Amino acid sequence: MNFDAIIKNGIVILENEEQAVEVGIKDGKIAAIGNNLGTDAAIIDAKGTIVSPGMVDAHVHITEPGGGYRDEWEGYDTGTRAAAKGGVTTIIEMPLNQVPATVNQASIQEKYEAGEGKLSVDVASYGGLVPFNLDGGIQELDNNGVVGYKCFLATCGDRSIEGDFMNVDDYSLYEGMKQIAKTGKILSVHAENAAITDKLGEIAAKNGETSLRAYVDSRPVFTEVEPIQKIILFAKETGCRVHIVHVACEEGVDEIIKAQQEGVDITCETCTHYLYFYKEELDDIGPVVKCSPPIREQSRLEGMWHRVFDGDISFITSDHSPCTPDLKDTDNAFEAWGGIAGLQNNVDVLFDEAVQKRNMSLSQFADIIAANPAKRFNLDTKGSITVGKDADFVFIKKDAPYEVKKENLAYRNKISPYVGREINAQVVKTILRGVEIYDKEKGISDEKTGTFID
Template sequence: MNYDLIIKNGLVILDNGEVETDVAVKDGKIVAIGSDLGEASEVIDAQGLVVSPGMVDAHVHITDPGGSYRDEWEGYLTGTKACAKGGVTSFMEMPLNQVPATVDAASLKIKYAAGENKLTADVASFGGLVPFNIEGGIQELDEGGVAAYKCFMATCGDRSIEGDFMNADDYTLYEGMKQIAKTGKVLAIHAENATITDKLGEIAYKNGETTLAAYVATRPVFTEVEPIRRAILFAKETGCRIHICHVACPEGVEEVTKARNEGVDVTCETCTHYLYFDTSELDAIGPVVKCSPPIRDKENQNGMWKKVLAGEIAFVTSDHSPCTPDLKDKENAFEAWGGIPGVQNNVDVLFDEGVQKRGMSLKMFADIIATNPADLYSLNSKGRISIGKDADFVLIKPNAPYTLQAEDLEYKNKISPYIGREIGAQVARTILRGETVYSQEDGVVDTRPGQFILK
C-alpha cells in the first residue's frame, strides 16, 4: 500500500508501552504499525523523538463569540493555533466565557458558527447546566451533540451580561443530574463552596488584603472537599456520572477515590499549574497566576504528584482560561481575573516535570494527556496510537531545555505564568489526522483543518 504518511524511527507510545517502531497513516487514520511498512507520500524521521498520542485537553475555555463584551479575549483562531504549537490535537471546550453561554440549542449553534473555518485542532463541546436551562435545555444540548456537561458550584458569571453563565444551586444540581443521567453523559463539576469562599474573600478585601497569598487563604482546602462530597452524594442519589474538575488538593482526590471504590461513577482531574507552581512564588509572579481553586503550598503540590503517580487522578488539563491583560494588571489580587492561560504548555511542562524529573512512565504520560480523557468523554477516534484511530500525534524532543518567551505564544494576548521559565522538553511537531499543523521548522500552519466533534 502507498500510505499518505509514515513516521519512522520514533519511540512510539502504544497501549502496552513504548517501542521503537514506524507508524503509517492513510486518509487521516492510523492503518499500520511496525517496521518496513513500505512507501508513503510523506516520511517524517522521528529519530530521537518520543511519538505520543496528541493531547486531548479536557478543560479549555475559548471566548468565541465574545458578544461584544469579551471580543478581545481568546478566540478559536488563536486558541487552536496555541493548541497546535503545544501538542494539543483536540480539546473539550467549556460552555462559559463566550456570550451567550452554551446552554441550549440556539447558543450551541451560535458557538459552532463562531468556530467555522478557524480551527487548527478538533473541538468537542461541553453543554452547561445552569438554573435557567433545566426545562428543556439539557435535552437540546444532548441532541445538538455535546460530549458532556459542566456546572459550577462556585460563584461564576456576570449578572450584568444577558446570556452569561451562572452557578448551579443545590436544586439545579440535583434536577440537572437526574436529567443528565438519562443521556448517559458525564457532568463535570467545578467544586468549591460558593457561600464560604465568597464571604471569606469579601472579608479579606474589606480588611485591606491585597496579595495572592491572602487570596489563597480565603479558599481553604475544606471549601473544595465539602462540595466534592456533596456532588458525590447527589450522584449516588441520581445515578449521574460525574467528574470533578481541577482538583487542587490531595484531600479532594481522596474523596473521589473513596467514592469510586464504593461503586460511584466519579473521576477527577488536576491541572498542570497545580503541579508546577506553589503559593510561595505567586506574589512574585503576579495575578497572571491567579485561579480558582487556588494554587496551594509545596506540601500540597507534593501530595498532588503522589496522587497523579498513584493513578488516582484520571488526567491533567490546562484549564486554559485567558482574558485581556487589563483584567490581570491589578495591584490588588482580589480584583484580578481568575484564570490561567496554559494550553500551549501542557505537553512540554508535564513531560519535563513528570517523565524527566519524577520518573513517570511514558505509558502513564500518554494516559493522563490523551487516553483517559478521550475514554471518559467517548471521543472514540482519539487518545491512542492504534490502528483505526485518528492519526493525531505530538512528537516530543526530550532533554531539550528552552526558556519560554512572550513572543513564543500563539495566544491573542501574550500573557502566561510560564514566561521566563526554563522547560526541559520541546514539542517538535504536532499532527492532526495525518496533517502536520505545527513544526519547529515552519511554525503553525494556516490551513485550519480542525473540526467540531459531535456526539
C-alpha cells in the same frame, strides 16, 4: 498497503509500551504499526523524538462569540493555533466564557457558527448546566452533540450580561443531575463552596488584604472538599455520572477515591499549574497566576504528584482560561481575573516534570494526557496510537531546554505565568489526522484542518 505517509525513526508510545516502530497513515487514520512499512509514501522523520498521541485537553475556555463583551478574549483562531503549537490535537471546550453561554440549541449553534473555518485542532463541546436551562436545554444540548455538561458550585458569571453563565443552586443541581443521568453523559463540576469563599474574600478585602497569599487563604482546602462530598451524595441519589474538574488538594482526591470504591461513577482531573507552581511563589509572579481553586502550598505538590502516579487523578488539563491584560493588571489579587493561560505549555511542562524529573513511564504519560480523557468522554477515535484511530501525534524532543517567551505565545493576549520559565523538553511537531499542523522550524500551519466533534 499503500500509505499516505509513514512516521519513521522515532520512539512510539503505544497503548502499553513504547517501541522503535513505524506508523503508517492512510486517509487521516492510523493504518499500520510495525517495521519496514515501505518507502513508497511521504516519510515523516521522527529521529531523536518521542512520538506520543496528541494531547486531548479536556478543559479549555474559548471566548467566542464574545457578545460584544469579551470580543478581545481568546478566540478560536488563536486558541486552537496555541493548541497546535503545544502538541494538543483535541480540546474539549467549556460552555463559558462565551456570550451567550452554551446552554441550549440556539447558543451551541451560534458557537459552532463562530468557530467555522477557524479551527487548527479538533474541538469537542461541553454544554452548561445552569438554573435557567432546566426546561429543555439539557436535552437540546444532548441532541446537538455535547460530550458532557459543566456546572459551577462556586460563584460565576456576570449578572449584568444577559446570557452569561451562572452557578447552580442545590435544586438546580439536583434536577439537572437527574436530567443529565438520562443522557448517560458526564456532569463535570467546579467544586468550591460559594457562600464561604465569597464571604471570606469579602472579609479579606475589607481588612485591606491584596496579596495572592491572602487570596489562597480565603479559599481553604475544606471549601473544596465539602462540595465534592455533596456531589458524591447527589450522584448516589440521581445516578448521574460525574467528574470533578481541576482538583487542587489531596483531600479532594481522596474523597473521590472513596466514592469510587463505593460504586459511584466519578473521576477527577488536576491541572498542570497545580503540579508546578506553589503558593509561596505566587506574589513574586503576580495576578497572571491567579486561578480558582487556588494554587496551594509547596508542601502539597508531591502529594498531588503521588496521586497522579497512583492513577487516582485520571488525567491532567490546562484549564486554559485567559482574559485581556487589563483584567490582570492590578496589585489587588482579589480584583484580578481568575484564570491561567496554559494551553500551549501542557505537554512540554508535563513531560519535563513527570517523565524527566520523576521517571513516569511513557505509557502512563500518554494515558494522562490523551487516552484517559478520550475514554472518559467517549472520543472513540482519539487518545492512543492504535490502528483505526485518528492519526494525531505530538513529537517531543527530550532534554531540550528552552525559555518560554512572551513573543512565542500563540494566544491572542500574550500573557502566561510560564513566561520566563525554562522547560527542558520541546514540542517539535504536531500532526492532526495525518496533516502537519505545527513544526518547530516552519511554525503553525495556516491550514484550518480542525473540525467540531459532534
